[in-house]
Amino acid sequence: MCGIVGYTGNKECRDILINSLRKLEYRGYDSAGIAVIENDRIKTVKAKGKINDGLVKKLEEEGHLSAVTGIGHTRWATHGEPSDINSHPIGNGRVTIVHNGIIENYRKIKTFLTEKGYVFESETDTESVAKLLDYYYTGNPIEAISKAVTDIEGAYALGIIFRDYPDMIYAVRKDSPLIVGIGEGEMFIASDMTALLEYTKHYYLLEAGEIASISKSGALFCDLHGNKIKKEVQTATWDVSEAEKGGFEHFMLKEIHEQPDAVRKTISPRIKDGLPCFDECGLTDDMLRNYKHIFIIACGSAMHAGMVGKYIIESLARTPVIVDIASEFRYRNPLLCDKDLVVIISQSGETADTKAALELANEVGADTLAFVNVVGSSIAREAKMVMFTYAGPEISVASTKAFMVQNALMYLLAFRVAYARETIDENECRRLVSVLETVPDKIGECLKDLDPYKKAASKLMGADSLLYIGRGLDYALSMEGSLKLKEISYIHSESYAAGELKHGTISLIHNGMPVIAVTTQSELLPKTVSNMREVKSRGAYVVDVCPDGIKIDSDCADFIITIPSAEDLIMPLIAVVPLQLIAYYSAVLRGNDVDKPRNLAKSVTVE
Numbered sequence: 001m002c003g004i005v006g007y008t009g010n011k012e013c014r015d016i017l018i019n020s021l022r023k024l025e026y027r028g029y030d031s032a033g034i035a036v037i038e039n040d041r042i043k044t045v046k047a048k049g050k051i052n053d054g055l056v057k058k059l060e061e062e063g064h065l066s067a068v069t070g071i072g073h074t075r076w077a078t079h080g081e082p083s084d085i086n087s088h089p090i091g092n093g094r095v096t097i098v099h100n101g102i103i104e105n106y107r108k109i110k111t112f113l114t115e116k117g118y119v120f121e122s123e124t125d126t127e128s129v130a131k132l133l134d135y136y137y138t139g140n141p142i143e144a145i146s147k148a149v150t151d152i153e154g155a156y157a158l159g160i161i162f163r164d165y166p167d168m169i170y171a172v173r174k175d176s177p178l179i180v181g182i183g184e185g186e187m188f189i190a191s192d193m194t195a196l197l198e199y200t201k202h203y204y205l206l207e208a209g210e211i212a213s214i215s216k217s218g219a220l221f222c223d224l225h226g227n228k229i230k231k232e233v234q235t236a237t238w239d240v241s242e243a244e245k246g247g248f249e250h251f252m253l254k255e256i257h258e259q260p261d262a263v264r265k266t267i268s269p270r271i272k273d274g275l276p277c278f279d280e281c282g283l284t285d286d287m288l289r290n291y292k293h294i295f296i297i298a299c300g301s302a303m304h305a306g307m308v309g310k311y312i313i314e315s316l317a318r319t320p321v322i323v324d325i326a327s328e329f330r331y332r333n334p335l336l337c338d339k340d341l342v343v344i345i346s347q348s349g350e351t352a353d354t355k356a357a358l359e360l361a362n363e364v365g366a367d368t369l370a371f372v373n374v375v376g377s378s379i380a381r382e383a384k385m386v387m388f389t390y391a392g393p394e395i396s397v398a399s400t401k402a403f404m405v406q407n408a409l410m411y412l413l414a415f416r417v418a419y420a421r422e423t424i425d426e427n428e429c430r431r432l433v434s435v436l437e438t439v440p441d442k443i444g445e446c447l448k449d450l451d452p453y454k455k456a457a458s459k460l461m462g463a464d465s466l467l468y469i470g471r472g473l474d475y476a477l478s479m480e481g482s483l484k485l486k487e488i489s490y491i492h493s494e495s496y497a498a499g500e501l502k503h504g505t506i507s508l509i510h511n512g513m514p515v516i517a518v519t520t521q522s523e524l525l526p527k528t529v530s531n532m533r534e535v536k537s538r539g540a541y542v543v544d545v546c547p548d549g550i551k552i553d554s555d556c557a558d559f560i561i562t563i564p565s566a567e568d569l570i571m572p573l574i575a576v577v578p579l580q581l582i583a584y585y586s587a588v589l590r591g592n593d594v595d596k597p598r599n600l601a602k603s604v605t606v607e
């Protein structure tokens with residue numbers, strides 16, 4: 001979850017490290033720090049809180065730092081509460097490190113080192129690694145790193161500096177992501193490319209069990225036995241402007257407005273002669289016809305995209321789909337075989353539980369298809385087939401455009417499964433694709449007037465708790481709406497299938513309690529309207545999201561948000577926009593940090 005950066009070159013590194021850390025703060029913002037090699041000693045400055053609140057102020061107090069090599073870290077706390085002492089970098093004078101991941105056997109290592117005379121100051125698992133490196137260090141950094149990581153169990157990406165090597169950075173990883181950026185007379189490390197776009201688009205992917213020795217003139221790579229490794233240079237396709245706010249108040253609002261273009265970029269290359277085309281990943285109609293089961297595995301918003309996909313695939317292809325939360329799937333001994341397709345969805349491509357589920361599916365021989373946004377990510381490399389969601393960088397912790405493009409790919413997959421299994425003919429498949437191609441413009445229409453979302457948010461901002469209700473695809477969508485609201489506004493909200501209200505949940509309704517209803521499915525409309533009337537008659541304040549042309553009576557809803565109409569099947573891609581914006585403006589009105597909600601981080605790389 002944490003963010004790691006490093007720089008070595010000819011420039012003073014302080015500002016470069018701080019600027020790069022700001023680009024990674026979405027990965028964690030409990031604390032931040034940097035360590036630089038100045039006058040043949042390692043100097044560390046770190047502080048609790050966000051970068052501007054803690055670290056920058058502390059650096060101003062420290063005065064000028066004259067150093068051209070250093071590492072930095074922004075933290076999402078796992079072991080040890082957020083505090084100055086638990087902040088990274090962590091070291092002891094000879095060796096200092098930054099770490100992303102979890103060391104599972106740190107207690108065992110700590111006990112061993114304590115018996116050797118080491119004294120521990122923090123509550124972190126990371127300190128055990130720093131001291132273990134020091135224990136093994138006899139002048140050869142590679143040898144110390146190799147020995148230390150052999151003793152370590154768990155996930156890690158480590159940036160390491162040694163006092164004796166003032167112009168060098170060392171890096172090693174297992175499970176947690178890390179890249180090595182290539183500049184002109186300067187080199188970098190970072191957890192992901194967004195931190196480096198201002199400086200370079202060229203990088204190396206560091207694989208598990210590889211050690212990088214980095215100087216300003218380049219990088220050398222070896223395995224844990226010291227055998228040299230040759231690596232290919234990768235080039236990022238993102239532009240630096242995509243990782244900036246571009247005049248918007250928050251990244252989340254910018255990313256909501258980027259959704260029409262993101263959908264176009266994602267679906268256009270996958271439509272050939274009017275039909276969905278999966279040639280790029282090798283998924284054929286024969287394969288789609290013969291799969292015994294289709295599983296969709298993901299976490300959070302990506303799992304909600306999977307729920308939408310389940311409804312569409314089952315409706316069009318008459319093929320059963322199992323959607324599972326990755327953290328549950330991997331531990332329940334799933335009924336999975338080599339005749340199944342497992343669709344893995346992850347924005348970052350590094351989500352720990354999702355990655356573990358992918359590994360399980362690969363082990364049993366199932367075909368695995370990944371929908372990911374990050375080229376070169378672990379899931380993208382390990383899945384048998386991959387399709388990229390061309391959303392560009394998503395900086396806000398709350399996912400919006402990534403969720404949208406994941407859904408867009410699910411629609412294309414559903415259309416192709418149905419066509420391959422002959423539950424729809426070619427003409428119908430072409431028609432559905434053409435309907436999907438109208439979605440970007442309809443999303444754009446939702447963004448022309450933001451006042452209805454602001455007004456709806458003003459009715460919610462004082463609530464302690466509220467409900468989202470819907471049926472069918474609207475229920476899947478309400479799950480995402482509820483998650484968005486609770487993520488950034490901190491209002492407790494739950495989503496329920498509207499038909500389940502009378503089975504217990506309606507007892508929560510009290511005078512003035514908000515209920516957000518989603519009514520885009522025409523066949524289910526009378527049923528959902530009946531449920532809306534039930535909660536309103538018990539005092540609820542009902543906000544309804546519905547397409548143009550649907551008439552909702554005043555005895556059913558207090559406030560109505562209308563959106564462009566479309567076929568029922570395609571409505572989730574349009575109706576999610578109001579739910580995103582209601583959550584956004586609720587958080588803004590409550591004075592919350594929209595892009596960096598408390599306790600959350602963007603990329604969940606630990607279990």
